Amino acid sequence: MPYRAPISDFQFLMDHIVGFDQVAATDHFADATPDMTQAILSEAAKMSEDIIAPLNRAGDLHPAHLDNGIVRTSPGFAEGYTAIAEGGWIGMSASQDVGGLGLPMTLTTAVNDMMASACLSLQLSPLMTQGQIEALEHHASDAIKALYIPKLISGEWNGTMNLTEPQAGSDVGALRTKAEPNGDGTYAITGQKIYISWADNDFTQNVCHLVLARLPGGVPGTKGISLFMVPKLIPDADGNPGIKNDLRVVSLEHKMGLHGSPTAVMEYSGAKGWLVGPENGGMAAMFTMMNNARLGVAVQGVGAAEGALQHALAYAQDRKQGKASGSGSIIEHPDVRRMLTTMKADIFAARAITLMNAVAIDMALATGDEGWKARAAFLTPISKAFGTDVGCEVSATGIQVHGGMGFIEETGAAQYARDVRVTTIYEGTNGIQAMDLVARKLMDGGEAAFRILEEIEQGAEAAKVTQPELAEAVWQSAETLRETTEWLVAQDDLNDRFAGAVPYLRAFARVLGGHAHLASAVKGDAARARLATFYIKRMLPEHLGLLAQAREGAKDLMAISADELAA
């Protein structure tokens, strides 16, 4: 069941739907010519198809494991990682100042999407490193940048994020890990961190942990948190890995999926660390990393969904069953066709949203414009939650398309569903994303939201000539979404927003998906118009139920007591 990268979808989305031409037209991204873009997509596709995808099953069957304190990775992962590093894919969006290729995040997003389809558990490692590079670029001292970033980009070293502690999950501010000055400009880090992805491996020369900890006198909560670089091996005077730091992998988790990605409990016992960013400024630095990572996780969802779709499609085209017309395969049954088309239409919508998000990030960087920044910030939680929900839903439908075979592990369909399941949870649960959207991201009085809604309405106006029926449906959905957005902005009690945050976020994504599909119907060929018609007529109406829920507020909900729920 070989993976084939959907290059033409990426190219179409970039050329016609998400406004990548604006990015390529900036001085900052002058290198991102059409030729370069095409070359990147085609090279990344080749590597993902030929080298990464064949590793996926082994990652599930032979999980990373702990062997005398060292993490041994799944068969072939070392070679796969080397291919990713040597391809230059880790640092492709890092700035050229620090040795990166300085290419747009839009391109990195497409490449990450492909690698995620091919092998989610391996792809998580470069994804974490990409986030670390970005955090260091923005917040680290020149000395740390010079020492670490080139080795992270080359893949000689890899990066991790250490936020969570047993009592501090979504509430990062509750963390207890301590950092005490050693008197020489370094700090002694002491504490336990959990859920550390790719905390160790047997293929990089060093592992660079970015660790959140509290300095003496750091106030409780997030404002008293600082960020530290804590390498597994302390670099010597030449910058080579030297003596072992006082940290260790205590254990690896036994997870529902993503078995190829080691998830560790880490113990820091006075480990030597270097401050990144200002004292007590750890959360700001961490948010740089997390915003990048949130889009990265969104793309994991989309990529996994693509893998699941291709897997299910191959089965449905091959499997003969019942009185199907045409080929006689189950794909000729309307309900199987409906499942597969739903999967494909949702992937197109979610992928469009992640690429729109990446374009906004690129434009913000290239222009410094606050509007682009606000747009990127607004789209990030939508990308993350919708992209990963689509990952879970599409992979669940993929199992269903397989019938009984879907429940048998050897088929591989179940692995997509098990692997992608964590993406709705890590980097901020999808509930946290939705709360971020309706609280922080509407603090501007809805300005960023209304700008996007105007754009959708303008798109629908323009589409009325060639696609009147579809355009009207999208325009109407944007109006309903606008009314709900106005209602949310008017609620002073944040709980009234939070109660409907998840359905609101999903409705926003549904309507944005309608916008992308409508543009696809206008600018694409007949096949794209058919897919858009399916989405807009059959899937977009979901927003009605979602928005009804989003406007109900908290009162009735919170009146249902915990005791009642448990009764």
Next chain:
Amino acid sequence: MPYRAPISDFQFLMDHIVGFDQVAATDHFADATPDMTQAILSEAAKMSEDIIAPLNRAGDLHPAHLDNGIVRTSPGFAEGYTAIAEGGWIGMSASQDVGGLGLPMTLTTAVNDMMASACLSLQLSPLMTQGQIEALEHHASDAIKALYIPKLISGEWNGTMNLTEPQAGSDVGALRTKAEPNGDGTYAITGQKIYISWADNDFTQNVCHLVLARLPGGVPGTKGISLFMVPKLIPDADGNPGIKNDLRVVSLEHKMGLHGSPTAVMEYSGAKGWLVGPENGGMAAMFTMMNNARLGVAVQGVGAAEGALQHALAYAQDRKQGKASGSGSIIEHPDVRRMLTTMKADIFAARAITLMNAVAIDMALATGDEGWKARAAFLTPISKAFGTDVGCEVSATGIQVHGGMGFIEETGAAQYARDVRVTTIYEGTNGIQAMDLVARKLMDGGEAAFRILEEIEQGAEAAKVTQPELAEAVWQSAETLRETTEWLVAQDDLNDRFAGAVPYLRAFARVLGGHAHLASAVKGDAARARLATFYIKRMLPEHLGLLAQAREGAKDLMAISADELAA
């Protein structure tokens, strides 16, 4: 995380929502007095809580395995099975003529729900046996009934269903297993069957396989299929297990979940079998078994959802995180409260539908009335698909409530999701259920559907006095559902019905759930009214998007070619 059976929910639903009083008022079920009902619920609860639930994790961690051709079951399962058998729970709805208790299916449904919450993989074994008993009651000769049914009821022997073959899944008619007359009234069965649940074990004295096979000259398709009883050990003259039959477990599947339930590939090599029902009448007999089993599988979904809800609730009440008011636990966050309330409201709706279905089955049996039969037949696919979808969705939300812990297997939340996943597939995929609903179950011109819709509208009329807002919403939803039902009935091309079958079925369930919740608001206490308000205002509107999809027909969908999907 102990399971507590929701006895008060069962009692409330039976007393006030699903019309169990009608069942108890029939002569046929005169034994089902209020005292008896209460005693049954309380005894089954006790066993499920104290004996069955503690086995659930071991079933996952120590799967059934094949040892020299014999299936070794998970630790404690033998004792659990014995408790179920000795409690009389296997044959509780078998008629008294054959040694059963002759109690209503409504009560069996409640008991199966509890056992499914406690341990889905073990509960599947008595569920299969219940289906076999019913098939034998209706179709077997007196000799077979007398020999097999008492031992199936006592739990000394257990029953299986052998339908599927590698090339014959949803399309049962494609099966190739042969039955050749031995000349002594018995038959030699030869062929391979797959996905055979509980095909063997190490705790019953015999395993009774009901096997679909084709007699010489049997026409192709389902009309040439006959049903055979093929015991693992051939009963001797005294009816005790004698010499080994020519059948064997070839292998067990490695599944996503339900590890405690052995799923076998079976090889029949001229095994001795006895005809059940007439020659070439196998499908009719099998449908008896399958209709019962479909409701049984629906209840597996509901039961698993209940287990997942209780698990998530306990976590949410215990886990402290963030600036939550009140208890300081995450249950005080509106989004967590929303997730848990959604889970609870959906379980109530799905459970009400399965019990309505069971009441219709009981009334059909007790009165012989065609209207009740049609109602039971109409509700069965809705129960099966909605009950199991709720199982999957609620258990997925249960993982989400746990945050990062949900992805860690030791927590147990993931097991609910993995175990219940197969229920949307086996006993006819949920797509097949929906096709059955819009084709066969609307062949009466929608009569059964419209009767139910009238009942919903009458319920809404009656509720207008005390719950005007909720009643109006439910009435309106029934009207929209009626329009779509009329549209479906008017479509001559079945593909136009099939294309929207799944969303139509779900919308029907949503509206039926609204009906049940509305009755609950009218007849229950304030807490029930609050839950009903949540469901009707926030969840019922989902039907709008679903029904829009149900009315779109097949043309646009089937115009999207398989090649386009794969492009």
